[in-house]
Amino acid sequence: MGSLRLSRVPAIDTALKLVTVAVAMFAFVFVVMVPLYNVLCDALGINGKTASQAYTAVSTAVDESRQVTVQFVAINNDDMPWSFSAGERVMRVHPGAANGVVFRAMNPTDAEMVAQAIPSISPSRAAAYFHKTECFCFDQQALAGQAGVDMPLQFIVDQDLPSDIHTITLSYTLFDVTDTVTDGLAVR
Amino acid sequence: MGDHHHGPATGITRWLFTTNHKDIGTMYLWFSFAMFLLGGFFAMVIRAELFQPGMQLVEPAFFNQMTTLHGLVMVFGAIMPSFVGLANWLIPMMIGAPDMALPRMNNWSFWILPPAFLMLASTLFMEGGAPAFGWTFYAPLSTTYAAPSVTFFIFAIHILGVSSIMGSINIIATVMNMRAPGMTYMKMPLFVWTWLITAFLLVAVMPVLAGAVTMMLMDIHFGTSFFSAAGGGDPVLFQHIFWFFGHPEVYIIILPAFGVVSQIIPAFSRKPLFGYASMVYATASIAFLSFIVWAHHMYTVGMPVAGELFFMYATMLIAVPTGVKVFNWITTMWRGALSFETPMLFCIGFLILFTLGGFTGLMLSIAPADFQYHDTYFVVAHFHYVMVAGAVFSMTAAVYYWLPKWCGRMYNEAMGKTHFWISFIGFNITFFPQHFVGLAGMPRRIPDYALQFADFNMMSSIGAFIYGASQLLFLYNVIATIVAGKPVSDEKVWDGAEGLEWTLPTPAPYHTFEEPPQVPKPVGTI
């Protein structure tokens, strides 16, 4: 089992090599599986997750011959009390054109809260073709009690969007991340 | 023959400090049987509540604790340790070795199990109750939304994993380094082969389970977001990691069972195992394929279609080597001189019912059809066919087959056959109707159900009570045998039995093969 001997006692040599395999497999989970999952999802655009940074490519020509329907959905997670809605629910856009929409959020409680918007695209394979040049989801959003805010989204639908996709649905789920470092158990 | 070993020590310290593979095997077997009865008790609570529509006995939250603990105890407490117990007893004797390679580690591998299960069982009495998220513990139900006992669940899993890994390392080290001269790999009994391959699977994937529960621990207590979308994570990542462990795990459960059946059928056919080499390659293929099929447990999760297709094709492929094994077993019987003592009855039961489970597994592998099967009782029926009528029947056959060698007494054959028939009938009454209710639309893990499922559920519960009762008959037979069974002293207890363990005295002495034996002629020659 390899030319490197970890012990003169054959059984212990075998055992130590196997322990190494076990430790390596434990490390594999954290060091390979997690990043690989994220990389594959981003690279293949198959998780419906859009990029978490602004898209900065050169501007491209607009494809006037084709229109794509983009639908916006605003969702609150769990007990998130903010009101959260999309300024426009549906837009028809040309691939390549820059477009924008504004989402409105309002914190109805008396305390300051911090939210994180998590985007998800349907169909998931469209995620690779949906570029956000500016998005409120890139950062956490703090709001004082009783305050509201307009949150912009600027995006371009890539010209190479497969021709069999006619509708893209972008949903944002708003999570309450005010207590980001507490014991997250909530008994139901 | 003069030796510097003593006989076994006396009293409880014998068992606490033993490094003898036979003692440790015995402890694993008794522990696993106790766990089997405990897990069986949880199953009785489940089937009692499901006896009729309506909530009669327990609250829904407690019911979920029962289903969760039933799964955890049966998989990690009953089935896995029972086959480790067999490995401990049999592998040294089958390869002509005096003991396992690392006897003290062997002791630790066993003794951390009872505390781990005590910790798991104690969660029933904790604030918020025991784990109630299913034995598959998906996030975020098992992280953000779990009761406080989840932390103890995680520790218990870590300990169980360490036990399994240590045990597997021991098995590999033993098989690779301590075979008697002349016993090449391709002369080893198939039981040793299946355990060798299983041990490699365990070393590879138990750490992955440890990784998954560690990530849960970090999400729950240390503010990470592996499985929480809020922090950029993904609950589906949990499922990928869990099933990367979980699918090889089910082969870990069944491969030693295949090994047992491969020893017993030739013995009662009085004929060598057909296609030994093929059986080795088929087992290795199954083990390899088991790493690339995990997401067939996740067909409804929203995977891209290319992924679904890949996992569907790879999963369907596993039917090929599995089928090869079934054909080889039957061909072993063909033109043999068959007798039907209890071990053989359980093996034939295995052949029929495991194959049935394999067929429903093939149906489940078909992704579009699985949209209608997933998370229904059709799946529950499938895995009970392969795990109970597969692994548990095989384990039962093993006990009847080798018990006389272990203790020098013969079990009561009429009682054994009775145990078989009641088990076979009870098992089928319990689980066959579950295919029907699953196809008709009954989901899993529900404590109450719509009225159209009532009759088959009642039938299933009655079958469960029958099957459960018959295990008590088994317990009685085993104890009665050990205490007062008819003494047996032939080395070859069974006239068709082959293998080094059948050259030893009966009962097997405390220390065996302190000098390496002459390896018998290659498998397949007389």
Next chain:
Amino acid sequence: MRRVFSGAALTLLAPLAAAQNQVNMSPGVTEIGADIFELHMLIMWICVVIGVAVFAVMFYSMYAHRKSKGHQASQFHESTKVEVAWTVVPFLILIAMAVPATSTLLEVYDNDEAELDVLITGYQWKWKYEYLEASGEPVAFFSNLATPQEEIYNTEQKGENYLLEVDEPLVIPTNTKVRFLITANDVIHSWWVPEIAVKRDAIPGFINEAWTRVPQEGIYRGQCTELCGAYHGFMPVVVHAVSRDEFDAWMAAKRGAAITQAALATQTLPVDELMDQGKAVYDSACLACHGAQGEGGIGNAIAGSALVLGDLSDHMAVVAKGVSGTAMQAFGGQLNDVEMAAVLTYQRNAFGNNTGDVVQPGDVTGMKNG
């Protein structure tokens, strides 16, 4: 009080809408459901044929090759030809199965160009349905289990749709491609209706897509199919497929009701209206944990509760925001101002509480906005 035996008798007497003791999958009412059913039957029959053949050989051997009948054992033990044969033939059978399986799977994934989009959100332990339209008052509502606790705990006879009935079903038009966007509010759930052959997991923070085209009017029932906590078995799915005209009329009524509710929020409502609506809200949202008489259970008692009898804004804060670390959810996002006012009024006056307090929707709006 659970009465097991009378429960059994009542069960057996209950009339049944669904097929009793169904043993097979239903082809359902959609084209894809029929395709899936055909695939299921094909695979099953192939398995039956192979199983019968293989077991026939084995049973024959068990009969003819018995030692007790004097049969002598042969000693043959290998044959490469045979091994190759029973490797290759099953492999070819699998390829034959994979072809229709692939084409049916591609149909399942064809979510594009739908005519109607519905956002489905799984909650612990109910579904929320929202029709996604470009403009107008959004139509969104929760769909709760409607089976009374008395039926579940065996003090009343179980109805024919026991555990498969809801207060507000999902209504969709027939012969229309409907796309479902499925997500979850808390843990993973799964939305399944067997007769339209749609099942998709609901994952918090992510949306999944599924689609259907239902050609036939009818009521189709399903359940949550992913363990999601204590009441996983108690959050059914009910879909009403109706004609396009009926659907349009229903949507118009729903939009109107939403506007009416919004208008009601500014009015002063009579106390008996508040109590009636309050009881309806209580029965659907509170009763399972707080008891039909406010006696408590999983949740605290409402009857005689210091919180409920005390300061109104404290009472409302608990109902709206829940209690973290317990099973008490935040209902603020689930009840509109009228429903909130009604249930607070009901709790403060029912079960012997008799505070005489009347909470108006305007009070609720005021408390929410500080």
